[in-house]
Amino acid sequence: MADQQELEQAVKEGLMxxxxxxxxxxxxxxxxxxxxxxxxxxxxxANAMFELGEKWKxxxxxxxxxxxxxxxxxxCNAIVEPALLAAGTKEAGIxxxxxxxxxxxxxxxxxxxxxxxxxxxxxxxxxGKDTATQKxxxxxxxxxxxxxxMSALLTxxxxxxxxxxxxxxxxxxxxxxHVMVGGAPVTQEWADEIKADGYAxxxxxxxxxxxxxxxxx
Amino acid sequence: MxxxxxxxxxxxLDGSTYLRPLPWKHxxxxxxxxxxxxxxxNTLAILEQVGVKMGSKAWLERMADxxxxxxxxxxxxxxxxxxxxxKIKMAxxxxxxxxxxxxxxxxxxxGNVYLSTDGCVPDVLDLATGERRKGxxxxxxxxxxxxxxxxxxxxxxxxxxxxxxxxxxxPLHEIEAQLSSTSKHIQQMTVVDPWNARGMVEMLxxxxxxxxxxxxxxxxxxxxxxxxxxSWEGEPLEAIDVLAQAGIPVGICSMPIACATAPxxxxxxxxxxxxxxxxxxxxxxxxxPGHPTWYIPYATSMDLNTGALNLGWGPEELxxxxxxxxxxxxxxxxxxxxxxxxxxxxxxxxxxxQNGMSAFGKVFSPxxxxxxxxxxxxxxxxxxxxxxxxxxxxxxxxxxxxxFDFDEETLAFDAIxxxxxxxxxxxxxxxxxxxxxxxxxGIFDRDAWEDWEAxxxxxxxxxxxxxxxxxLNTHEPLPLEDDMLxxxxxxxxxxxxxxxxxxx
Numbered sequence: 001m002a003d004q005q006e007l008e009q010a011v012k013e014g015l016m017x018x019x020x021x022x023x024x025x026x027x028x029x030x031x032x033x034x035x036x037x038x039x040x041x042x043x044x045x046a047n048a049m050f051e052l053g054e055k056w057k058x059x060x061x062x063x064x065x066x067x068x069x070x071x072x073x074x075x076c077n078a079i080v081e082p083a084l085l086a087a088g089t090k091e092a093g094i095x096x097x098x099x100x101x102x103x104x105x106x107x108x109x110x111x112x113x114x115x116x117x118x119x120x121x122x123x124x125x126x127x128g129k130d131t132a133t134q135k136x137x138x139x140x141x142x143x144x145x146x147x148x149x150m151s152a153l154l155t156x157x158x159x160x161x162x163x164x165x166x167x168x169x170x171x172x173x174x175x176x177x178h179v180m181v182g183g184a185p186v187t188q189e190w191a192d193e194i195k196a197d198g199y200a201x202x203x204x205x206x207x208x209x210x211x212x213x214x215x216x217x
Numbered sequence: 218m219x220x221x222x223x224x225x226x227x228x229x230l231d232g233s234t235y236l237r238p239l240p241w242k243h244x245x246x247x248x249x250x251x252x253x254x255x256x257x258x259n260t261l262a263i264l265e266q267v268g269v270k271m272g273s274k275a276w277l278e279r280m281a282d283x284x285x286x287x288x289x290x291x292x293x294x295x296x297x298x299x300x301x302x303x304k305i306k307m308a309x310x311x312x313x314x315x316x317x318x319x320x321x322x323x324x325x326x327x328g329n330v331y332l333s334t335d336g337c338v339p340d341v342l343d344l345a346t347g348e349r350r351k352g353x354x355x356x357x358x359x360x361x362x363x364x365x366x367x368x369x370x371x372x373x374x375x376x377x378x379x380x381x382x383x384x385x386x387x388p389l390h391e392i393e394a395q396l397s398s399t400s401k402h403i404q405q406m407t408v409v410d411p412w413n414a415r416g417m418v419e420m421l422x423x424x425x426x427x428x429x430x431x432x433x434x435x436x437x438x439x440x441x442x443x444x445x446x447x448s449w450e451g452e453p454l455e456a457i458d459v460l461a462q463a464g465i466p467v468g469i470c471s472m473p474i475a476c477a478t479a480p481x482x483x484x485x486x487x488x489x490x491x492x493x494x495x496x497x498x499x500x501x502x503x504x505x506p507g508h509p510t511w512y513i514p515y516a517t518s519m520d521l522n523t524g525a526l527n528l529g530w531g532p533e534e535l536x537x538x539x540x541x542x543x544x545x546x547x548x549x550x551x552x553x554x555x556x557x558x559x560x561x562x563x564x565x566x567x568x569x570x571q572n573g574m575s576a577f578g579k580v581f582s583p584x585x586x587x588x589x590x591x592x593x594x595x596x597x598x599x600x601x602x603x604x605x606x607x608x609x610x611x612x613x614x615x616x617x618x619x620x621f622d623f624d625e626e627t628l629a630f631d632a633i634x635x636x637x638x639x640x641x642x643x644x645x646x647x648x649x650x651x652x653x654x655x656x657x658x659g660i661f662d663r664d665a666w667e668d669w670e671a672x673x674x675x676x677x678x679x680x681x682x683x684x685x686x687x688x689l690n691t692h693e694p695l696p697l698e699d700d701m702l703x704x705x706x707x708x709x710x711x712x713x714x715x716x717x718x719x720x721x
Contacts, residue, residue: 056522059522062521062522063476063519063521063522063523063524064476064481064521105444105448105450106444108474108477108478108524109524112524155337155339155378155380155384155387155407156378156384156385156387156388156407156409157384158339158384159383159384184339184597185339185378185597187339187340187349189349189350189351190351201523201525202523202524202525203523203524204522204523
């Protein structure tokens with residue numbers, strides 16, 4: 001078996017260049033070799049994603065590459081998580097629920113935000129597109145996220161963001177979550193009007209806003 | 218009266234509304250013939266082997282009945298190549314889009330290019346403050362009235378969303394606002410579900426004078442858009458049913474984004490676009506044979522850093538739009554392509570350069586209809602000054618592209634002989650007959666320094682604003698009868714009330 005350092009390097013490289021088989025095989029090998037899963041997650045995987053984020057900020061990598069790496073991160077995480085749970089070292093992360101509002105089937109922007117958020121270490125649950133308000137409310141009750149992010153592309157569906165916020169209020173959930181809104185017709189003025197906690201014009205800005213809201217730097 | 222007056226004003230002496238469509242003279246083919254063949258073959262392969270999603274059982278059944286392979290559980294259709302080629306030939310090459318004033322009808326496929334305002338824009342740049350704010354029903358009326366007076370604008374989209382109206386019935390408010398603000402053709406792009414489509418038809422029947430009158434002269438058209446890649450929602454298809462049955466022409470639109478909802482190559486992007494449009498036109502012609510439709514290729518790319526759309530400003534986008542018009546010409550199906558749409562935040566140098574280049578590309582690969590004038594911020598904010606400026610840019614491109622006549626009258630031998638050497642042409646009849654054919658600007662700054670100073674040093678945007686104010690202060694669109702206005706308002710109220718409870 002390759003030594004631990006080589007395997008860690010393979011995980012990092014696999015994440016950085018979105019080589020799924022390389023990253024997952026090396027992650028599996030590390031877990032099977034008994035390496036502390038907390039170390040794998042925090043010192044190896046998260047470090048790689050942080051470095052990728054820095055490269056993105058410098059314009060050295062582009063969004064499609066970040067999205068692909070986030071997908072590989074998800075696969076590696078699925079390998080590490082059972083070990084974390086077994087070892088009892090899984091720390092509560094910052095949970096985010098994302099969805100595209102009811103009546104809107106455009107989920108590209110939302111998917112980008114999910115990818116960037118995962119890259120930044122948030123635990124993202126993606127409810128998908130055309131999400132009924134009740135479905136969102138139920139998921140929020142179950143998962144108890146720190147952040148709820150809603151997207152809408154159409155001028156005719158953007159009003160649903162307000163409907164969801166009203167529903168959260170009615171259910172007594174509004175004060176327990178930070179609500180973020182986004183999408184092409186969404187502006188800061190709209191976010192203010194519907195009393196959302198955060199708005200961002202792009203996926204990377206959404207990550208910054210989420211960090212700001214949750215105090216995660 | 219047809220004389221035109223005033224520097225660059227190009228309005229008639231009696232102030233009446235008219236159109237200045239661009240006659241086709243030139244077509245620059247950006248795709249070589251072999252590229253068209255490869256694109257077509259690839260499109261047929263996509264439609265046969267990958268297929269498209271269709272979220273309506275009734276439409277899936279029609280597709281199955283006509284010989285397409287259908288998986289009802291997956292809501293997926295695979296089209297045999299022969300079926301696509303047979304059905305797209307049924308789309309008519311020419312048809313009319315009627316206006317409330319018959320003199321303003323659009324003769325699609327006649328060799329004219331018709332320009333429109335932009336559509337479905339969420340924000341406006343406020344005239345008083347210059348700041349961005351949400352569009353309102355009143356903004357929609359005012360922009361439509363301004364465009365009604367600009368001869369370069371031949372038809373309307375819904376330039377801003379009437380965001381001060383409830384979203385579920387907003388399209389009907391938009392129809393109400395526009396019908397009374399213009400006598401030109403309106404292309405209604407925000408009706409994308411059968412419920413609003415029924416409301417639209419009811420309203421149009423009031424203005425047209427009944428079902429048959431509307432069928433004979435559809436005062437509005439509509440289009441429906443595929444969600445890229447390769448997915449048709451159920452509601453737009455069901456909206457087509459309502460509209461087509463009332464005789465309303467329906468275009469088929471595709472808006473793929475390279476790197477995001479389409480491949481990262483121009484050829485792949487155009488393949489997805491062509492497959493989406495041909496799937497829509499094939500389905501429409503299966504359901505409603507011979508129904509007027511048009512090819513709407515809006516392919517763009519993604520900004521690799523932010524994920525935002527690259528609209529109206531990139532060389533690839535210009536090429537794909539010119540190619541889209543060429544593909545439409547190849548199929549003998551009328552087209553719409555886009556023009557303008559600068560990312561600039563004000564009507565500034567960037568807007569002028571981007572929109573100028575965009576216009577000059579588009580007039581040399583003409584589509585039957587071209588959209589859309591008056592937006593900034595990547596089509597996210599409407600500016601009334603920009604509408605006047607875009608009309609002016611179009612006018613320059615128009616004058617350039619239409620070329621010049623070389624006949625006995627314009628060669629002017631008699632006038633030259635009459636004046637002779639060492640004389641001048643200033644007062645001659647020939648000069649007075651033709652002098653207004655020269656393009657003149659009311660917007661460009663051509664003043665001497667002293668004159669410019671005396672006028673308060675205006676820049677072109679100030680000139681555009683002055684022209685805009687003149688129009689807004691004086692232009693009265695062809696009025697609608699009071700009874701009709703009341704009836705339209707009643708229909709909107711009834712629809713709004715019907716769903717008001719559900720909305721609460």
